[in-house]
Amino acid sequence: MNKNNNENYLTKIKNNKFLIISIFLAIFLGITIYFFILKNIEFEKYKENAKQDSELAKIYKEELLEREIEKKNEIKNLKELTLDNIQNIPKNKKELLLNIIPSGKPFKKHVKINSYFGLRVHPISRRKKMHNGLDLKVNIGDDIMTTAMGKVIFAGTQRGSGKMVIIEHSFGFRTSYSHLNKINVKLGQIVGKGKVIGEGGNTGLSTGPHLHYEVEYYGRELNPKPFMDWNEKNFNSLFIAEKNVSWEKFLTIIGKN
Numbered sequence: 001m002n003k004n005n006n007e008n009y010l011t012k013i014k015n016n017k018f019l020i021i022s023i024f025l026a027i028f029l030g031i032t033i034y035f036f037i038l039k040n041i042e043f044e045k046y047k048e049n050a051k052q053d054s055e056l057a058k059i060y061k062e063e064l065l066e067r068e069i070e071k072k073n074e075i076k077n078l079k080e081l082t083l084d085n086i087q088n089i090p091k092n093k094k095e096l097l098l099n100i101i102p103s104g105k106p107f108k109k110h111v112k113i114n115s116y117f118g119l120r121v122h123p124i125s126r127r128k129k130m131h132n133g134l135d136l137k138v139n140i141g142d143d144i145m146t147t148a149m150g151k152v153i154f155a156g157t158q159r160g161s162g163k164m165v166i167i168e169h170s171f172g173f174r175t176s177y178s179h180l181n182k183i184n185v186k187l188g189q190i191v192g193k194g195k196v197i198g199e200g201g202n203t204g205l206s207t208g209p210h211l212h213y214e215v216e217y218y219g220r221e222l223n224p225k226p227f228m229d230w231n232e233k234n235f236n237s238l239f240i241a242e243k244n245v246s247w248e249k250f251l252t253i254i255g256k257n
């Protein structure tokens with residue numbers, strides 16, 4: 001009886017030992033797998049970061065090269081300036097003209113053109129008529145901004161145009177902004193480029209909220225599109241697209257004598 005008990009006891013111990021070793025092994029294996037996965041995640045992250053870094057380095061190198069080429073081509077002697085090499089004038093000279101002559105969008109949001117400049121069937125009268133500006137989609141209340149520095153020569157209501165602001169710029173340019181919901185400027189006020197002159201709206205003859213934007217040069221209506229698309233990067237584009245302005249005259253502003 002006693003011998004039998006002892007044997008049972010020994011078997012129990014043996015089984016327990018096996019169980020404890022198994023548990024330890026399982027824990028060890030678990031920890032090993034856990035660290036392996038952790039290391040693998042870290043490695044993947046490291047690989048991703050390295051990839052991003054090398055892409056950034058590539059972009060940076062390209063930009064550096066672009067700037068070097070720009071600097072190399074930059075016109076040093078402005079007496080040599082023509083409309084063909086105007087792309088190579090220094091940045092601050094470009095900024096000067098972009099501030100004086102209407103450039104860019106009359107608001108911050110993405111441009112959506114409802115109606116282009118030129119002959120069209122009028123949406124209300126249904127008659128074929130010249131459309132003297134661009135109809136740009138806006139929401140009521142959107143900030144409407146000047147596209148060049150100038151002076152307010154009209155701020156009020158006109159039949160058809162609704163609430164409207166006209167800005168006179170230097171050298172014969174004017175811009176106008178129609179169908180406004182609210183006007184923020186006064187007659188005679190001097191405004192810089194980007195000044196908020198009012199809110200987009202639906203006043204006057206209008207079939208929905210939009211901004212009717214016009215660019216004029218000595219009384220002649222021009223297509224506002226090339227002015228709106230004009231920026232530092234495509235600096236010669238306006239002079240190619242708009243032939244109704246004697247651009248040569250403007251070279252003296254930049255420094256050509």
Ligand SMILES: [Zn+2]
Nearest residue numbers: 133134135212
């Ligand atoms: Zn219009």
